[in-house]
Amino acid sequence: MEDKILISVKNLTFTYQGMDTPAIKDVSMDIQEGKCVLLCGKSGCGKTTMTRVMNGLVPAFFKGELSGECRVCGLECGSATVEDLVPVVGSVFQNPKTQYFNTNTTAELAFPCENMGIAPHEIADRVKACAKKYGLEGLLDRSIFRLSGGEKQKIAFGAATMLLPRLLVLDEPTSNLDAGAVAALHDMIVEMKGEGMTIVLAEHRLAWALDFVDEYYFFKDGQVKEHYSAEQFMALSDEELACKGLRAARLETYRRTLEEKVCGKAVAESRLGGVDAGERAVERRNSVQNTELRLCDVTIGYNKKTPVYTVRDMCFRGGEIVGIMGHNGVGKSTLIRTMTGLIKPLSGDILRNGKKQRAKDMKKRSFLVMQDVNYQLFGDSVRDEIMLDTQDKEVCEQVLEALGLMPYADRHPMSLSGVQKQRTAIASAMVSPKELIVMDEPTSGLDRYHMEQVGEFIQELKRRGKLVVVITHDEELAAGWCDRIYRLG
Amino acid sequence: MKEKTNSNKLTVPELISIGVFTALYFVLVTIATFASAALLPGFSNVLLPAIAALISGCVYMLMVAKVPHFGGITVMGTVMGLFLFVSGHFAVSLIIGIVCSVGADFIGKLGGYKNKKGIFASYIVFSFGLTGPVLPLWLMKDAYIASLQAKGKDAAYIDGVFSHINSTTLIVCIAATLVCAIVGGLFGQKMMKKHFEKAGII
């Protein structure tokens, strides 16, 4: 059993329907049973496609042209249906909100077994056993809608193991989660590996997975460029990883920088690093540069009986990037809604340059770049979309150019990739006259390259004198780009 | 997947799409119910089919574009009727819903679910599937008359009260639904072209 090969891929090439270039090209790999393998690389490098081949979604659901060979647990991909693979492959996907089919947690765990026609009492036993093994007892028989993202993802992991699969395919399962939730998933995976399951993990974030991964495959443009053993990969320096566009493997230095930036301990004048000439030019145009927004004893929440959180003192200034961190469920989104005037604070004052603001005033002054930008795109072309926030055609053209959106200016925003959609929303924020720009988790699910690009964009917002507030659990982004950080909870 | 061998059967992804769009449709119908009640209080759901037809065009058009097989529209109408029934609407709603959606499905099939005019016509037929919830108005009238007669009110008085619920109401209801379905269907097709075709989604 020691050396049994569970997945064998030979010269595999796949092109999605309607695409010119193949998503994966001439990929070969052998994965032994019981090992944990990590697929890494930039967005669009082919790692997600590789996971889809393994669970049969390619080519059954995602149509296209497949050539080469791929055998998973003795089943030939392409001729085996998704249904054939169901009993041997468990899958977990990226978005916690859209991968459960039932409204009740227990029903969701039972769901795969029900579809396989397992006897009811046996299903009940398995649900109990699974909950016990992975510590899900507290989550049983609850409405999934009321769970946090991390808890939803734990249920997804549990459901994926209900049929006792030999292979577990994980497609960026942590990209929407905070550090605590990621740690919980880490423990679940270690447990599963201990049971002898083979695990294939496609991930951007590396640091959390280093201690259980045995092999690494680095993808670039659809091809496997490098294959590392755990020792070889650990020997790579952060610079080498950065060159490949990979996220940091070690977060210690970032965490140290973070601690220094956390308010209270913060150096008094972290405010304006150095104002160069370009910034000054912008400064003259933007009087908001000197704006100060302060939250004094603001209690946030939806009703007085159950306040979510009280902010003692929080201060934001023009031309500054302030990060807000805190684990899922601490009240970050409620804080955003309060700051942007979507809900009224239960008590306390929001002051702008010392003057009390009503919720209505804040609504007029703030712009929100949502985590899911799909909710904020209304136009039928990128240009049209940006023109919703400004009357000035010239300004619009400038920002299109500055953010590299010119080639897409006439395309429908919904035909763009996630990153490009987000960039469209940032462009709207740039041209709008609003002074407070709030970004909600702008880098979840992004590789290093795109994360750094987002960093540059918020830097640009800062240069334009906006008050930039970034809600994030991305330690790399916060350490690298925020001037000050508030930690909630 | 199985659809290669059996092209008539709806696949699981198609059924899921139908479910998602039916949920949206149900929400729009609920909004139409409230709007109808707010615009004409006391006339129960007279304007419900019309308002629903006005606002649901996009949902219907996208659903048909996503599931261009026989059965899609029927399932949508049936599930809709089932939910109306279970949430306490008049049982006849379910039957009318099924009949109209099967009719709409046949019209769509004639044009192979591609012909714009065919889909448009099928939307109009589909819109009448919501006339079920209006019917209790007439039953209600009977109940009230019975109630008044039992309490000894005279016939002239009763006629006076009901001068406004008669066949005119029915004609108004049908005409409004027709006009609104035309406007809603055109709007839906315009939106398909403006957004979904441009974005490459359909």
Next chain:
Amino acid sequence: MAGERSRNNILRLDPRCKLFMLLVGNLLLFFHVNLETEVVLMLCFWVPFMLSAKWKTAVKFAVTYLALLAADIWLVPAAKGVVLSFVSLLAVGIRMMFPCIVTGAYAFSTTSVSEFVCALRKMRVPEAVVIPCMVVIRFFPTVREDYRQIKNSMELRGIGGTAFDAVCHPMRRLEYVVIPLLMNSNNVAQDLSVAALTKGLGMEEGHTSMTQIRMRAADYIYMAVCAAPLCAYIAM
């Protein structure tokens, strides 16, 4: 429909029994039964509701029903003038719908999704209807959340979020709300399909249910209890 399985049920009826009650409620609407039959049947519908975890809702229904009944007895004979006759008409009309509303609310609020799905399968409803039904229930809360997000972003960008805009440019507002909703629904449909396929929903046959439902003696008895007053009325 209850996402969390309701506890504290004293009397738990089979979903099929609840559907039967709904049907009786509908027939009641059709047959214009006399007051006595109606009250007896309403009591039949109300008792299991009271014995379920949702008894608070049942109490509210009872109070409303009694108020409507009182209106029928005292207000209708006194009805003179437009306003009063209009109110009495409403009272009679709503009360007439009450059997349907109460049985519907009872069925809806006391049945878990798993029970509902299991009942549909046992009644041999085709999978082509069962799967969309599951999705509809699953998707409702998402629609609400999506709408909230879209409305927020409209408000913040000052496009058509106000009541003024809704009245002046209704179609534009409809476009701004419905298009993102549809775009997002389309994405969710894809994600749900992927999740469902890898969990074996596409299996041709032999689906089982962990939740078991069974028609017990209590269910048959209760169905008889509900049918009896109606049959008696029709026979007379």
